Structure formats: C-alpha cells, structure tokens
Amino acid sequence: GQTIGILGGGQLGRMIILEGRKMGYRFITLDPARDCPGSQVADEHIVGAYDDLAAAQRLAERSDLIVYEFENLSPDVVRQLEQSHCVPQGSRLLEITRHRLEEKRAVEQAGVPVAPYRVIETREDLTSALQELGYPAVLKTTTGGYDGKGQWRIQTPEEVASLPVGMFNGERQYILEKFIPFVKEMSVVVARSVTGEVAAFPPAVNLHRRHILHMSITPAPVSAEIMREAERMAVRVAEHLQVVGLVAVEMFVLPDGGLLVNELAPRPHNSGHYTYDACHTSQFEQFLRAVTGLPLGSPAAYSPAVMVNILGEHAERLMNQFHRLPKEMKVHWYGKKEAKTGRKMGHVTVLADTVEQALQIIESVDIWPPLTDKEKDAIQNEMK
Ligand code: ATP
Ligand code: MG
Ligand code: MG
Numbered sequence: 001g002q003t004i005g006i007l008g009g010g011q012l013g014r015m016i017i018l019e020g021r022k023m024g025y026r027f028i029t030l031d032p033a034r035d036c037p038g039s040q041v042a043d044e045h046i047v048g049a050y051d052d053l054a055a056a057q058r059l060a061e062r063s064d065l066i067v068y069e070f071e072n073l074s075p076d077v078v079r080q081l082e083q084s085h086c087v088p089q090g091s092r093l094l095e096i097t098r099h100r101l102e103e104k105r106a107v108e109q110a111g112v113p114v115a116p117y118r119v120i121e122t123r124e125d126l127t128s129a130l131q132e133l134g135y136p137a138v139l140k141t142t143t144g145g146y147d148g149k150g151q152w153r154i155q156t157p158e159e160v161a162s163l164p165v166g167m168f169n170g171e172r173q174y175i176l177e178k179f180i181p182f183v184k185e186m187s188v189v190v191a192r193s194v195t196g197e198v199a200a201f202p203p204a205v206n207l208h209r210r211h212i213l214h215m216s217i218t219p220a221p222v223s224a225e226i227m228r229e230a231e232r233m234a235v236r237v238a239e240h241l242q243v244v245g246l247v248a249v250e251m252f253v254l255p256d257g258g259l260l261v262n263e264l265a266p267r268p269h270n271s272g273h274y275t276y277d278a279c280h281t282s283q284f285e286q287f288l289r290a291v292t293g294l295p296l297g298s299p300a301a302y303s304p305a306v307m308v309n310i311l312g313e314h315a316e317r318l319m320n321q322f323h324r325l326p327k328e329m330k331v332h333w334y335g336k337k338e339a340k341t342g343r344k345m346g347h348v349t350v351l352a353d354t355v356e357q358a359l360q361i362i363e364s365v366d367i368w369p370p371l372t373d374k375e376k377d378a379i380q381n382e383m384k
Contacts, residue, residue, distance in 0.1 A: 001025050002292070005063030007050060007078070009038030011334040011344065012069040012268045012284075015276065017041045019284035025292075030059045037334040038069075053077055060085040067245065067291055069267050071098045072144055088194055088291040089245045089266060096241065097266040100142045100175050107261045110240030112233045114261050115252070120174040126160060129176045136179040139163075141172060147342065148211020153179070180260060182252035184378050186220055188234035189272040189283050191299070192243040193290040201283060201299040203230045204271045204307075206250075207375050212342060214368070216271040216307045217355055218278065221381040222253065229259055237264065246287050248272060270309070270344070277330045277349040278305035303351040306358040308368060310346040312339035317367045318346070326361045328352055355379075 001024035006013045009031030017027045018041055029038040030046045039045035044062065048055025051074040060066055065086040068078065071094060078091040096102045104114050118129035120139065130137055135157075141150035152163060154176075185208065189201045204216040220227060234249040241247065248269030250262040272283040281289070281297025289296050310318050316339070318331070325331065325348075333346040352358040359379075363370060371379075 002064040003028060003043075003062060004288070004292075005030065005059040005066045006038060006042075006069055007056065007059070007066065007073060008069040009033065009036035009042070009045065010069060011037045011336075011346075013038030014041055014334060015273075015282075015332070016067070016069060016268065016284045016287060019276075019282055020288050023285065023288060025288065028059055028062055030055055035337065037336060040335045050074060051077055053080055056081055065291065067287075068094060071266055072146065073098065089243075093241060093243055093245075093247075093266045097247075097264050098143055100140055100145075100263065101173070103264055104175070106241060107237055107264070110237050112237055112261050113259070115180050116178040118176045120176050121168070121170065123160070123168045126168070126174075126176060127157075130154065130157070130160070133176060133178045138177045138179055139174050140177065141174055143173075148208075151211065180252045181255065182260075183255050184222065184253040185262070186222065186226075186230050186251045186253055186259070187216075187248055187269060187271040188230050188251070189246055189248045189269050189275070190234045190238040190243070191246050191283075191286040191290045191296055192238045193296055194244050194293045197290075197296050198235055198238060199286065199296040199299045200231045200235055201272055201275055201279065201286075202301050203227055203234075204274065205379055206271050207371075207378060210342070212311065212344075213270045213309055215309075215362075215379075216274055217358075217379055218274055218301060218305050219355070221355065221379055223257070223381075226253060226257055226259065233259060233261065237261070245290050246272075246283060270347075271307075273332070273347050274305040274307040274349050275299070275301075276332065278303050278351055304353065304355050304358060305349055305351050306355060306362060307347055307349045308362055309344055310348065310367070312341050312343040312345055314367050315339040315345045318348075321365060321367065325365060326350070328358070328361050329365070 003026040009029040014037040027042045028044040029042040136155045139152045185206045188203045203220040205220040207215040248265040268283045276282040330349045350358040
C-alpha cells in the first residue's frame, strides 16, 4: 500500500492512522515528541520540530504523499515540500486557515458572513476599534491560538489597560471581533476530494467550557432551515477555498436564526469525532479518501450521537469507572502520558435512539460536572 507521511503526531494524526490502517495504508509521523499519540500507532516516526525542513524532507522521501493534521504549522515547510512532493491539502489552505485575518477575508470573499472585526497592531488601533465595535469584544492573536489561548474578552475600557504589557510591541498582529451573543454554536465538517467531489457531515451543535469544546450533539438540535443553511455555507466555503481534504466550519447561531462563521480548521475537527462511531464513513476515513482521490464515502449518520471530551481533570474518574461504563459509551483514548488540566486526553461517544437518551446516559456517570441550565438552553431545539 501507499505510505502517508503526517506532519504532526497528535490525536488527529492518531485517529487518521487508526482508520487508514484498515484501508491498507502505511503511516510515518513527524513530531517533536517521541512518544506522541500518533507515533504510538504509526509504522515509523521521525522526531523533529515542525519547522525543521531537513526532518520534513526525510518524511517526504519516505512517503508517497504528505498531509498535515494541524494548522499552527510553518507554511514555509509545506511550501518547500510541495515543490517536489505530493501535498494534496497544499500550502495555500494552510496559509489561509493559520491566520485569522486571511481566513476571515477568504470566508467573506466566499459570500459567507463573519462577525464584524478590525485589524489591530497598536494600542491606539484597539482603542478606536473598541469605539467602533462597542463592548464587549474579543481580541484574538491572528496566529497560533487554539482552545481559547491567545484570546482576551474585553468588557470595559478599563480592561484595555490591564492587557499584558508588551502585547503591542509591533511584532504581533491581532483582530478585534464584536462579541456575538449567540444562542448556539454549530460546526460542519466538509470533505472535498482532489477530484472536486464534495460531501458534508451532518452538522453538530457544540458546547464549550472555558473555551474548550466540551460536548458535540448530532443531529444538531436546530430547525431544518438552520441545518440546511449551515451545510450550504460550509460547502460554499470549501468550494471557494478549493479545499482538498477536510474543512471544519465553526459557526454562531444568532437569536434570529441567522448564522455567522467563527473560524475554520483545514483538518479533522474535534466536533467531528462523533463520525467515528455514528457515520457510515468517519471524518478520518473521509479525509484519507479525499487526499488520495478515492470516491468519498457516505457521510450519513446511522444513529444520534453525543461526544464528550475527556480532559486531564476527568481522566482519573473515567479510569476508575472504566469497567462499568454504560455499554452505549464508546471510549477513545489518545495515549497521552500527563493528564494536565484542560488537556484533551480522549473522548467518549454515546450512541442512543435519541439525543435526550444519550444525554441521560452521560448524566448517569460521574465524570463531568452536569449541564447547567444555560447549557441545556443552548442544546434545546427551540430558539429563544
Ligand atoms: P479552537 O480550539 O476551536 O480552535 P480557538 O482558540 O481558535 O478555538 P475560537 O474558536 O475563535 O478560538 O473561540 C473559542 C470560543 O470562544 C468560541 O467557540 C466561542 O465560544 C467563543 N468566542 C470566540 N469568538 C467569539 C465572539 N466573537 N463572540 C462570542 N464568543 C466568541
Ligand atoms: Mg481555532
Ligand atoms: Mg474554535
């Protein structure tokens, strides 16, 4: 079979490999950590920094094609590799999605709405942008952020003064976004193949806790119109960007039912992990089908599903209850050694006849703090 080289060895790489092995592919990972989630299941592993061109070239020499599994990667390396090797996702998709400003512009160009924003380089830029957009607002670094890192919510003019000193030293660029009082968050993972074939997975409704994804629910508890519109917008973004592989499109649902795109990810997405257990084709298999030019599989779900993340602070309780978890609960464990707070250690997917039943099964185990009333509202089908 073909050998696929993966830039990155996190849990996304690991799940791509676990799914790709059954298809007969071999895998080599490149990651600075020797014992990363990906390397534990890969055929070969190269230890190297992501911006180490020599290491990337060694990966490329041994691979028939190269993919990346996260976007906080140096585009220079990918640009170099694609001169002489097959990198189906390409450097352009990476350049756009690693940079919030480029990404927003690309989404707007696709004719899809985003939250109002301003480009910020100096403290003066911030002051005038806050005057224009109003409070509260969210300041985000243009590159390098994930799980809410590199983000500051600004509620009052006084809070500007308490931002870290040296933030605006001219070396970093930010965007300021208007705070969106969304009623729900949704996401759609879309696959687009090297042949241009497109398939969208069923949209999920997502709950975040402390800026980290906590739970994804499918079928999304939203109206049929919102469901269709979310899919339509996501496919439009995928086609406009000529994505090869996957693009995950995160969205806010507004009180009037309108949708805004929050951000994109050019790879399998945490909110698409439910597809592993609930869909005819998982997002990981679909990703491999898309980059290798196989016909795309059916993205249809054969069961309602709720996915919950296992963070470092949940790991011990999950382990203690492992032997008596409900049979509907599928555990995925990423093989990370240190269970740090906020670190994604694994996830579970619960399949049941209805979302309500799946939620009850999750409430029946003592691993996560129960849903708050506000969270329950955000996963109700009715719009408020
Ligand atoms: P991810 O781990 O999803 O890549 P990230 O660090 O790139 O996260 P975002 O997805 O931009 O960050 O934001 C994280 C969360 O913060 C969002 O899912 C949403 O809950 C909240 N958020 C971000 N931007 C806004 C906004 N403009 N208005 C309201 N809430 C927001
Ligand atoms: Mg992000
Ligand atoms: Mg996000």
